[in-house]
Amino acid sequence: MRLLVIGRTGQVATELAALAPGAMILSRAEADLAHPEAAAEAVAGALAASGADAVVNAAAYTAVDRAEDEAALALAVNGTAPGLIAQACAAARLPMVHISTDYVFDGSTSAPRAPGAPTAPLGAYGRTKLAGEEAVRSAGGVHAILRTSWVFSPHGGNFLKTMLRLSESRDALRIVSDQVGGPTPARAIARACLTIAERLAADPALAGTYHFSGAPDVSWAEFAREIFAQAGRDVTVSDIPTADYPTPAARPLNSRLDCATTQTAFGLERPDWRAGLSETLARLEARS
Numbered sequence: 001m002r003l004l005v006i007g008r009t010g011q012v013a014t015e016l017a018a019l020a021p022g023a024m025i026l027s028r029a030e031a032d033l034a035h036p037e038a039a040a041e042a043v044a045g046a047l048a049a050s051g052a053d054a055v056v057n058a059a060a061y062t063a064v065d066r067a068e069d070e071a072a073l074a075l076a077v078n079g080t081a082p083g084l085i086a087q088a089c090a091a092a093r094l095p096m097v098h099i100s101t102d103y104v105f106d107g108s109t110s111a112p113r114a115p116g117a118p119t120a121p122l123g124a125y126g127r128t129k130l131a132g133e134e135a136v137r138s139a140g141g142v143h144a145i146l147r148t149s150w151v152f153s154p155h156g157g158n159f160l161k162t163m164l165r166l167s168e169s170r171d172a173l174r175i176v177s178d179q180v181g182g183p184t185p186a187r188a189i190a191r192a193c194l195t196i197a198e199r200l201a202a203d204p205a206l207a208g209t210y211h212f213s214g215a216p217d218v219s220w221a222e223f224a225r226e227i228f229a230q231a232g233r234d235v236t237v238s239d240i241p242t243a244d245y246p247t248p249a250a251r252p253l254n255s256r257l258d259c260a261t262t263q264t265a266f267g268l269e270r271p272d273w274r275a276g277l278s279e280t281l282a283r284l285e286a287r288s
Contacts, residue, residue: 001198004052006031006043006085007059011153012099015190016058024050033059033081034073040084047092054197055089056097057082060129064103065248067124078128083135090141095200095207097193102149102181102213104130107252112217114258115147115209123249133209142204144196146189146262149213149255150223152276153186154283163224164284167233177221177239181255182213185276192268199266206265211257214273226274231281 003020007013008027017025024046031042043055061067061077082098089096103126104119121127133145152160166173192212200206218226221239228235242251262268 001053001201002051003194003197004043004046004050004055006033006055006057009156010058010060010062011151011155011158011186012189012193013058014155015153015187016056016193019187019190020194024052028059033077036076036081036084039081040088043085044088044092047088047094052094054095054097054201055085056193056197057085058099058193060099062125064123064125067128068248071124071128074124074128075131078125079131079135082132083139086136086139086141086143089143090139093141095142095144095197095204096136097144097146097197097200098132098136099189099193100133100145100147101126101129102147102255102257103252104133104147105252105255107179107254110254110256112256112258113211113254115211115261122252125249142200142207144200144207145209146192146196147209147211147257148184148189149181149257150183151186151189152183152280154280154287155186159220159223160227160277160280163227164231164233167228167231167235171234172236172238173224174238174240174244175221175224176242176245177219178241179251179253179255180217180219182215182217182257182270183223183273183277184212184214185271185273185280187279188214188271188276192266195266195268210262210265211259212262212268213257213259213270214276215270217256226277230277
């Protein structure tokens with residue numbers, strides 16, 4: 001399958017480039033989603049020139065707290081641009097995989113959220129990602145919206161790398177324990193995108209919204225403890241409530257995602273994030 005990937009430097013995009021070396025990758029310089037109309041034109045041109053069979057949009061504005069002050073920019077990148085790109089894909093009759101987030105939910109219950117559960121984002125980031133979902137659906141093409149959570153990898157900025165950095169100078173940390181979700185390796189998300197794109201191209205009836213997150217569900221504090229245990233870092237983690245760690249943007253307390261329909265439709269089981277963590281740490285060690 002010939003794939004067109006939008007985004008080059010993000011965590012999932014970097015993994016996609018490694019897993020699908022024949023893919024055409026559009027960087028921000030080539031398709032800047034901050035300028036939606038120009039980005040959509042660039043994608044349409046790339047589709048015509050590349051002979052692509054499917055598109056994966058792995059580009060997003062992901063600065064959750066900063067989005068509270070840059071809501072217009074976040075909306076352009078996360079909301080308007082994906083919709084216009086989906087229109088270009090629909091015009092070319094090509095399937096599109098669009099990556100979204102658990103932040104479209106408010107996290108108000110303890111049960112895992114199914115894809116059809118009511119959405120109620122708490123902040124600008126979640127609102128703009130939800131706007132992107134709605135725009136992709138409205139474009140009328142074959143699409144899969146893949147919501148995921150707590151992404152980590154050797155690339156970019158993420159919780160894993162932050163914990164490792166802090167452990168270089170601190171032997172005790174206070175970590176939020178009342179937010180629960182599934183840490184998800186970016187490499188697993190990339191593999192899922194490839195599988196979904198191939199299946200969508202063969203069976204457009206599979207179009208829809210899906211969830212994909214790591215298992216088992218844990219708190220941030222539990223995730224941190226496993227990071228330090230696997231990395232051999234002697235750091236004591238103390239549990240604290242979200243109220244003791246205020247941030248500009250509110251976070252959902254429950255980020256558990258029900259991934260059953262993803263397994264049924266695509267044969268994709270929830271990845272064990274502990275194994276993914278071990279692999280990621282090994283990759284980071286190899287780079288040092």
